[in-house]
Amino acid sequence: MASMRHVHALILCAAAALLAGCAGPRLVESDVSSYSSLTALPSPPTYRFERLPSQQAHAAAYAAIEAQAEAALARVGLRRDDTQPRLIALLGAEGGYAAPRNWPYYGPDPFYGRWGWGLGYGGRWGMSASWMMDAPPTLYHRKVSLMLRDAASGQVVYETSAVYEDVWTRDPAIYGVLFDQALTGFPQPPRGQRTVRTEMLPATAQPQPAAAPTR
Template sequence: MATLRHICTLALCAAALVLAGCAGPRRVESSVNSYSTLTTLPSPPTYRFERLPSQQQHAAAFAPIEQLAEAALARVGLRRDDAHPRLIAQLGVEGGYATPRYWPYYGSYYGPASPYYGRWGWGLGYGGPWGWGWGMNWMMDAPPTLYHRRVSLVLRDAAGGQVVYETSALYEDVWTRDPDIYGVLFDQALSGFPQPPQGERTLRTDMQPAAKAAPKTAAEPAPAATK
C-alpha cells in the first residue's frame, strides 16, 4: 500500500510539472538546412508562390500555410507581388507522429515486437484532412507520442528558373502547437537570409503561451424601480 501511495504521489507531481510547463514558454528546437547562391537581397525583393499540383487540389486547406510563409518572408525583406515577381517560391510541409524507436520503459504491448513500435502516422494536407490534438497517457510503460513537423522553401529566379535559395526546418518533439509551430519553423528556415550558414545547424526559439481570453462577467440586473 505504501508503494502504491508513493507511485500515486510521483504521478501527481509529474502532472503538476507538466501543467506548470504548459503555462510557460516552450522551446522549439529544429534542424535547419540552408543553401544559398544569393549575395544580397534581390532587387526588387518580390516573389510569387507557385503551387504544386497537390497543393492546387487542396488550395483552401493550403492557404493558411502560405499565409504563415508570407509573414516569415516579409520579416526577411521579401514582398509578395504576383504581377511582378523577381523570385518564384515553392513551399512544402509535412506533419506526422510516431512512437519513439527507443523507450527505456517499454512493456510488452509497446515492445519491438509490437505493431505500434516506431510507426509513423501522416496527414494529407494542412487545414483539411489533418486533425491535431494533444493528450497524456498515464500508462507507466507506454512511450510518449513523438510529433514530426517539417517545412521547406525553394526560391527560383523568375527569369532564368535556376534555384537561388533552398532551406528546410525539421522539428521532432513530444509537444506541438499547430498551426503556430509552422510559423516558427518558417522563421527558423529563413534565419540568416539571404546569406545563411550553409548546411545543417540547430536553431532554438522560445514560444510564448497563447494568451487566454479575459473571463466575461454577466451584467447584473437593474434594480427594480421603487414607487
C-alpha cells in the same frame, strides 16, 4: 534528430510543462539546412508563390501554411507581388505523429507507426497502430521547406528546410516558427545543417526572436 537523441529529456520537459499549466514559453529547436547563391537581397525584393498540383488538391490546408510563410518572408525583407515577381517561391510542409522508437518499455524491435500528411515536395502518407497496452507519449513531427527560383532564368537561388520533433507540440502556429527558423540568416545563411532555437509563447503562439544558430 533531437527527438531521437533526447527523447527521455523531452518526456520530462513535457511533464513539467503540464504540471506548470503550460504557462511559460516553450523552446522550439529545429534542424535547419540552407543553401544559397544570393549575395544580397534581390532588387526588387518581390516574389510570388507557385503551387504544385498536389498542393492545389489541398488548397485550404495549403493556404494556411502559405499565410505563415508569407509573414516569415516579409520579416526578412521579401514582399509578395503576384504581377511582377523577382523570385518564384515553392513551399513544402509535412506533419505527423508516432510513438518514439526508443521508448523504454519497447523491446529491441518495436512496432513503429506514423500518421501524417504532406504538402509539397517530400510529403508522405501512412497509417499504422501499436498493440502496446502501456502507450508511450506521442512524438509530433513537423517539417517545412522553401525553394526560391529566379523568375527570369528559373535557376534555384535559395533552398532551405527546418525539421522539428517533440512530444507535446501540435500547435498549427509551429509552421510559422519553422519558416522563421528556416529563413534565419537570409539571404546568406550558414551553409549546410545547423540548429536554431526559438522561444514560443503558448498562450499567444507568437515566436520570440530566434537565438543565434548553433552547430
